[in-house]
Amino acid sequence: xxxxxxxxxxxxxxxxxxxxxxxxxxxxxxxxxxxxxxxxxxxxxxxxxxxxxxxxxxxxxxxxxxxxxxxxxxxxxxxxxxxxxxxxxxxxxxxxxxxxxxxxxxxxxxxxxxxxxxxxxxxxxxxxxxxxxxxxxxxxxxxxxxxxxxxxxxxxxxxxxxxxxxxxxxxxxxxxxxxxxxxxxxxxxxxxxxxxxxxxxxxxxxxxxxxxxxxxxxxxxxxxxxxxxxxxxxxxxxxxxxxxxxxxxxxxxxxxxxxxxxxxxxxxxx
Ligand SMILES: NC(=O)c1ccc[n+]([C@@H]2O[C@H](COP(=O)([O-])OP(=O)(O)OC[C@H]3O[C@@H](n4cnc5c(N)ncnc54)[C@H](OP(=O)(O)O)[C@@H]3O)[C@@H](O)[C@H]2O)c1
Numbered sequence: 339x340x341x342x343x344x345x346x347x348x349x350x351x352x353x354x355x356x357x358x359x360x361x362x363x364x365x366x367x368x369x370x371x372x373x374x375x376x377x378x379x380x381x382x383x384x385x386x387x388x389x390x391x392x393x394x395x396x397x398x399x400x401x402x403x404x405x406x407x408x409x410x411x412x413x414x415x416x417x418x419x420x421x422x423x424x425x426x427x428x429x430x431x432x433x434x435x436x437x438x439x440x441x442x443x444x445x446x447x448x449x450x451x452x453x454x455x456x457x458x459x460x461x462x463x464x465x466x467x468x469x470x471x472x473x474x475x476x477x478x479x480x481x482x483x484x485x486x487x488x489x490x491x492x493x494x495x496x497x498x499x500x501x502x503x504x505x506x507x508x509x510x511x512x513x514x515x516x517x518x519x520x521x522x523x524x525x526x527x528x529x530x531x532x533x534x535x536x537x538x539x540x541x542x543x544x545x546x547x548x549x550x551x552x553x554x555x556x557x558x559x560x561x562x563x564x565x566x567x568x569x570x571x572x573x574x575x576x577x578x579x580x581x582x583x584x585x586x587x588x589x590x591x592x593x594x595x596x597x598x599x600x601x602x603x604x605x606x607x608x
Pocket of ligand 1: 349350351352353354355356373374375376377399400401402426427428429430450478479480481525526527528529530531532533534536551554
């Protein structure tokens, strides 16, 4: 099938990693359903891509609202008649020690980062299954879903939930002659976007000297490669991979490293 006919639902498409991914995928020839809450930046992006000769529509949706997620899938089918790939990229952070983590913030981060992707997967599975070419589900997690940082328990738990769900789903969709629907998880480390100022919780207390991080375009290229290679687990940098690997083989050492790193950065993190 020609790429132009491959329909991708991309959530969190208006800023940061999602915006960079929209540009990279459009230039690679995919047709895009762009999703985020705020209509104006989303529609501007759809317009820019369309004027450049690409195929993109904006469908404003709050991924934290399962009824809106169902509406997103209905609208996509009404416009394109099929779905080939979904990329669960929309996400929010929450920075707070667990002792003072508010119930509303804790529920909101789970709603957007975990229940939204679950709702999108459930609503699109019948279309991905019916797809003769096979479908693909890509979930954007974080290295701190693999190994939590202090003062980010709510966010890390939401990403860990996303990762465990992806593992379970991969086996549920497995067939004897290889999986028909491929499930990939991507684990970015610190990325240079406005993710932190947009986060819930005590972001004002975060130190201003946060690591610079990789450009979002680098994550976008990794997402394109994941579509092409259907790789199971994807890290962006070797430092990210090392962080997760050391955490798995020497968890107590990582406890010490994170304790001193956090203390030296004034307590609030990451
Ligand atoms: N930046 C990092 O350092 C980093 C590291 C690891 C993992 N990640 C993960 O990468 C993903 C993208 O992060 P980013 O850094 O690109 O963040 P970002 O720059 O803050 O962009 C987030 C995008 O998600 C959308 N969004 C937020 N809440 C939404 C909701 N309820 N429904 C629909 N869309 C929503 C935002 O648009 P609206 O506000 O208009 O809805 C925006 O388009 C997230 O899942 C994040 O957890 C980021």
